[in-house]
Amino acid sequence: MLFNSIDFAVFLPLVFIAYWFLTQHSLTDQNGLIVISSYIFYGWWDWRFLVLILFSTGVDYFVGRQLGRESVPLRRKALLWMSILANLGLFFFFKYSQFFIDNFVEAFRLFGNKLETSSLEIILPVGISFYTFQTLSYTIDVYRKKLEPTRDFIAFSAFVSFFPQLVAGPIERASNLLPQFHRKRTFEYTKAVDGMRQILWGLFKKMVIADNCAETANYIFEHSDQLGGSTLALGALFFAFQIYGDFSGYSDIAIGTSRLFGFDLKQNFAFPYFSRDIAEFWRRWHISLSTWFRDYLYIPLGGSREGRLISVRNTFIIFLVSGFWHGDNWTFILWGALHAIFFLPLLLLGKNRKNLDSIAHQKSIPGFGEFLGILSTFALVVLAWIFFRAENLGHAIQYFQGLFSSSLFSIPVFEGKGVALVTMILVLFLILIEWKGRSAKHGLEQLGLNWPRALRWSFYSMIVFLISLFMVTEETPFIYFQF
Amino acid sequence: MRNFILNLLKFSLLTALLYLLFLFLSGQFLPALFRPNLVYKKGAYGHSFSRLQEMDSLRECDLLFLGSSHCYRGFDPRIFERYGYSSFNLGSSSQSPKQTRILLQKYLKQVRPKKVIYEVYPMTFCIDGVEASIDLISNSETDKYAFDLFYEVPHVKTLNTYLYTSMRQVLGMDRNFSEPHDKPGDHYVPGGYVEHDLATFEGTEVPRQQWHFKREQFAAFGQIVRDLKEKNIELILVYAPISKELYQSYSNQQAFDQGIRSCGTYWNFNEIMSLDDHKHFYDDDHLNQQGVTLFNEKLIELLNHPSTQP
Numbered sequence: 001m002l003f004n005s006i007d008f009a010v011f012l013p014l015v016f017i018a019y020w021f022l023t024q025h026s027l028t029d030q031n032g033l034i035v036i037s038s039y040i041f042y043g044w045w046d047w048r049f050l051v052l053i054l055f056s057t058g059v060d061y062f063v064g065r066q067l068g069r070e071s072v073p074l075r076r077k078a079l080l081w082m083s084i085l086a087n088l089g090l091f092f093f094f095k096y097s098q099f100f101i102d103n104f105v106e107a108f109r110l111f112g113n114k115l116e117t118s119s120l121e122i123i124l125p126v127g128i129s130f131y132t133f134q135t136l137s138y139t140i141d142v143y144r145k146k147l148e149p150t151r152d153f154i155a156f157s158a159f160v161s162f163f164p165q166l167v168a169g170p171i172e173r174a175s176n177l178l179p180q181f182h183r184k185r186t187f188e189y190t191k192a193v194d195g196m197r198q199i200l201w202g203l204f205k206k207m208v209i210a211d212n213c214a215e216t217a218n219y220i221f222e223h224s225d226q227l228g229g230s231t232l233a234l235g236a237l238f239f240a241f242q243i244y245g246d247f248s249g250y251s252d253i254a255i256g257t258s259r260l261f262g263f264d265l266k267q268n269f270a271f272p273y274f275s276r277d278i279a280e281f282w283r284r285w286h287i288s289l290s291t292w293f294r295d296y297l298y299i300p301l302g303g304s305r306e307g308r309l310i311s312v313r314n315t316f317i318i319f320l321v322s323g324f325w326h327g328d329n330w331t332f333i334l335w336g337a338l339h340a341i342f343f344l345p346l347l348l349l350g351k352n353r354k355n356l357d358s359i360a361h362q363k364s365i366p367g368f369g370e371f372l373g374i375l376s377t378f379a380l381v382v383l384a385w386i387f388f389r390a391e392n393l394g395h396a397i398q399y400f401q402g403l404f405s406s407s408l409f410s411i412p413v414f415e416g417k418g419v420a421l422v423t424m425i426l427v428l429f430l431i432l433i434e435w436k437g438r439s440a441k442h443g444l445e446q447l448g449l450n451w452p453r454a455l456r457w458s459f460y461s462m463i464v465f466l467i468s469l470f471m472v473t474e475e476t477p478f479i480y481f482q483f
Numbered sequence: 484m485r486n487f488i489l490n491l492l493k494f495s496l497l498t499a500l501l502y503l504l505f506l507f508l509s510g511q512f513l514p515a516l517f518r519p520n521l522v523y524k525k526g527a528y529g530h531s532f533s534r535l536q537e538m539d540s541l542r543e544c545d546l547l548f549l550g551s552s553h554c555y556r557g558f559d560p561r562i563f564e565r566y567g568y569s570s571f572n573l574g575s576s577s578q579s580p581k582q583t584r585i586l587l588q589k590y591l592k593q594v595r596p597k598k599v600i601y602e603v604y605p606m607t608f609c610i611d612g613v614e615a616s617i618d619l620i621s622n623s624e625t626d627k628y629a630f631d632l633f634y635e636v637p638h639v640k641t642l643n644t645y646l647y648t649s650m651r652q653v654l655g656m657d658r659n660f661s662e663p664h665d666k667p668g669d670h671y672v673p674g675g676y677v678e679h680d681l682a683t684f685e686g687t688e689v690p691r692q693q694w695h696f697k698r699e700q701f702a703a704f705g706q707i708v709r710d711l712k713e714k715n716i717e718l719i720l721v722y723a724p725i726s727k728e729l730y731q732s733y734s735n736q737q738a739f740d741q742g743i744r745s746c747g748t749y750w751n752f753n754e755i756m757s758l759d760d761h762k763h764f765y766d767d768d769h770l771n772q773q774g775v776t777l778f779n780e781k782l783i784e785l786l787n788h789p790s791t792q793p
Contacts, residue, residue: 008619020484187484196491418516454497461498465505468639473613 001044003253004207011041016260020187027184030157034181034261038163042127052090057160059086061153063391064071067142068149074154076143083139087380091132093126098329120205127167129325133292135160138174140296147175155181166259168250170268170288177265185262195259197444197460202384204463209430211472212423213238219416221389229408232399234420237390240382241427252312252442271380271438273431274359276373278342279352281381289325293318300374308348315347316340326388331396335387342380358439426470495747503646521643523651524621526662529576530671531622533662534727537673538573541594546570548664548675549586550602550620551578551615553723555778556769557602560674563781566787572600572675575619579612580621581635581702587707589628591714598717600782601707603749604725605739608700615678617644635703682771684764689732694739700743719786720752724778726760729767756781 001007015037023029041052063083070076138159140146150156159178165171165322165478220227220235227235229293255265282290298318304311316337323336346352355373386403390396414420422423433443440446448456484769499670509518526532529552545568548558563570568703571594583601607615616636620629625648651657664671670678711718720743730736730753743749756778758764763774770778 113705133610187487189484189487192487419519422517422519457497458501460494461501462505464498465502466645468502469505469509469518471520471639473520473639 001041002059003250003392004126004203007044008205011037012257012260015141017457019114019261024187027152027182030185031152034158034163035154037159038158038166041163042161042166046124048124049136051132052125052128053161055090056087056135056156057129058132058158059083061150061156063072063139064150064156065148067139080139080143084136087132091128094128096328097186103429103465114467116453122168125437130169130171131160133171133289134174137171137292137296137466138178142201147178149176150182152182157240161260162263163330164254164261164263164264165265166417168247168254169286170251170265171292172253172265173292177263189263191262191264192221194255194445196254198256198259198442200256200460200463201442201444202254202256204250204467205252205430207467207471209423210242210249211468212419212426213242213245214470216420216423217242217389220414221395223389223414224395224402226411227402227414228412229405230410231412231414232403233408233416234412235397236386236403236419238381238423240273240378240385241430243385243388245430248272249388255442258420270441271359271434272437274344274374274438275371275374275377276350276355276359277346277377278339278348278380280355280375282339282343289322291332293322297321311347312344315343329392331387331390333395335384338384338387360438422470426466429466484707490707495767500726505759507650510651516654520639521647521671522617522621523644524618524630524648525648525657525660527618527621528666529618529667530662530664530666530677531575531618532660533664533671533692534573534616535619537625537675538571538590538594540591540654541571543596544569544571544594545597545624546600547590547594547596547598547756548574548600548602549578549583550574550721550723551604551607552576552708553604553725553768554578554602555675555722556679557775557778558600558782559672559676559772559775559779561672561676562776563783564674566783568783568786570674573617574675576609577607577612577615577618579615580700580707581608581612582615582709584703584710585628585631586619587710590633591710591716596716597675598719598786600719602723603704603720603743604693605696605733605736608696608704609694611638611697612700613638613640616641617673620644620648625652632660664680678772679769680739680776681767682765682773683761684766684771686726686728686760686769689728689767691734691785692732693735694733696739717757718747720747720749721747721782722753724758724763724770724774726751726764727753727758728760732792750782750785752778754771754780755785 001011015033019030019033023033039050039053042053060083063079066079067076070079073255092436138147138156142149146441150159155178158181159172159174161176162172217235217238220231220238224232224235251268255268258265266288268286268288270284270287272281275284298314301314301317302310303314319336319340321336323332323334323339326332326335343352346354359374365371372426387396390399430443433447437443437447439443444460448459451459496573506521508519510523515522524531534555546563548554548570549773550557551574555572556574557568558572558574560570561570573590575582577584582704613636616632616638617640618683620632620641621644623629625645629645629648661669668680671678672678708718720741722740736753740749740751758774762768763777765771
């Protein structure tokens with residue numbers, strides 16, 4: 001079920017009403033309803049893959065319980081590895097089997113041997129990259145004794161399958177989300193209203209910004225061999241806003257929906273395109289994934305405490321793994337590598353934790369230095385997105401060749417310039433709203449809170465109207481579903 | 484919770500009112516590029532406004548034609564008149580079975596035709612019908628049937644067109660609207676037909692393709708067949724000629740023919756006649772006047788001499 005679908009528009013109010021009117025007196029009922037709703041939500045795509053969620057839930061619940069009882073370190077480690085192998089085994093099988101086979105065959109071919117294989121045609125279960133990492137965080141935290149294992153199977157099932165963030169995150173930590181399933185939720189007006197605001201803003205980002213940017217970006221990327229450098233630059237720019245609108249829009253809807261049910265999820269995007277350097281960008285982009293890799297990969301590898309060389313190695317590992325997490329294509333790995341290269345100078349100069357304060361603090365516009373930082377960081381990010389969006393390495397190289405040609409300084413020429421112009425105006429509206437709300441948790445959290453209610457509500461109504469006027473009418477799935 | 488629901492209702496009401504206001508202002512002042520989901524086509528191509536106006540005052544006819552642009556550009560009432568048939572062409576752009584069904588509901592009682600000739604073009608079974616509904620809503624009175632045109636094709640574009648058209652009509656903004664019979668390349672002929680100027684067609688290459696039918700359009704089509712049967716009105720299903728190049732590009736024509744033939748009298752004129760792509764068409768889809776004459780005369784021959792029917 002897509003957030004931007006009629007199905008979800010019916011599903012959400014029904015679950016909301018059942019949750020607050022039928023199950024409000026019992027924690028087990030509340031959690032039970034969440035499990036049932038989440039399974040319906042997920043099964044809407046393909047009910048067969050519910051088995052995987054059940055398997056993951058069962059394994060980690062069992063391992064968690066055993067870890068709670070076990071005190072022998074070797075046995076505890078064995079249990080941990082059992083969970084890691086079970087979860088990552090499925091994850092790798094579904095996500096990377098074809099990639100490894102293809103590359104194996106290709107490597108054989110390079111050495112003059114021909115290997116006949118047939119395609120496995122494995123369907124990637126939606127959300128596997130998200131719930132696998134979420135459940136792993138539980139087992140690892142229990143193993144590290146940072147979290148008590150839960151005895152409540154329904155609460156744990158609800159934690160694993162919680163429908164707002166099941167298929168595209170945020171990847172919640174067990175230490176943040178699971179305890180919320182152990183407490184009965186009571187309805188909070190301000191939380192629910194803010195949730196509605198966040199959903200509205202998320203829908204705008206997805207249905208207006210991402211989907212409209214996609215039309216221009218897709219056209220330019222698909223015809224990149226026929227277009228000039230300036231048009232290709234525009235294509236990359238549109239893709240940058242497409243992926244931001246798509247993914248941060250999804251996160252906003254997920255977090256907003258959770259708030260309607262009394263849950264607090266962690267912020268997943270903190271206005272990353274206003275970052276002043278790449279390190280800050282990674283503190284603001286897909287926060288739940290980058291912090292996951294930081295806590296469960298980077299730090300166990302030694303982090304930055306064991307000398308500069310180890311630190312550089314670890315940085316490369318975390319970026320490469322992060323790239324590979326996105327999919328079975330070398331383009332994602334190169335995207336990660338490119339970010340590692342961008343990050344490296346900051347790390348070596350010890351400036352990777354320079355911009356920790358808020359952007360243009362207590363000012364309405366950034367200073368010249370900040371502005372240059374934002375602009376150059378954004379340019380680097382946009383360049384890296386070319387690898388992310390390209391179909392394959394050849395396409396990416398061809399795109400870069402076209403981009404850095406003499407036509408880079410010509411006037412862009414392509415079909416649909418008018419639509420692109422309108423989209424650009426909408427993007428400027430997005431930037432304006434997000435800039436105003438950059439200190440908050442989402443674009444609309446603080447905006448207009450001091451205005452008279454009629455004016456504030458009219459502003460929200462205008463956003464509803466803008467969605468209706470500019471939404472792309474074909475139902476478009478979220479990009480991150482494919483990861 | 485009570486406050487939340489109450490405020491949600493108040494907000495919904497305010498949003499509904501402001502939505503209408505914003506929609507009206509957008510329709511009035513924004514160029515089409517800046518309002519992609521508000522399409523208002525009063526008096527646009529296809530002469531739907533003139534056709535529906537004329538249809539509203541029609542009381543009887545022998546033959547009622549329905550279908551897509553192949554219909555209103557393919558059945559010339561003047562030719563049928565010469566052979567003693569009074570007729571009216573109620574075709575409209577991209578008209579799919581969903582719209583045809585509503586048009587029949589609206590006009591069948593009023594006109595009581597002896598025969599309904601329904602031009603069935605496979606493409607109209609493959610589309611959602613949004614464009615056709617927008618065209619008809621924009622050009623007709625906002626009555627129950629206009630609402631049905633939106634309701635049958637629930638889409639943000641049909642909703643916006645319905646609301647905007649309703650507001651314009653309530654405010655009397657289209658009271659003096661009139662549509663010129665002559666538009667670049669097209670001439671409206673009383674009786675619903677649109678005659679096109681261009682005489683010949685150079686031809687284009689069409690790649691191999693397939694129809695991808697929509698189940699709901701076949702459901703609407705089945706309803707049309709049943710409704711007419713109940714009312715004892717003869718239904719003749721006609722696949723109007725398209726260029727050979729286009730016709731032969733589709734690999735699943737036969738499946739379509741079989742499906743339609745099982746519903747009643749069905750004449751596929753792409754199989755019955757052999758027309759010349761260059762001489763008898765003005766584009767891949769549409770006949771020129773010479774082609775229309777040949778096609779209509781062949782159809783009349785089949786109507787007059789049932790024994791010669793294929």
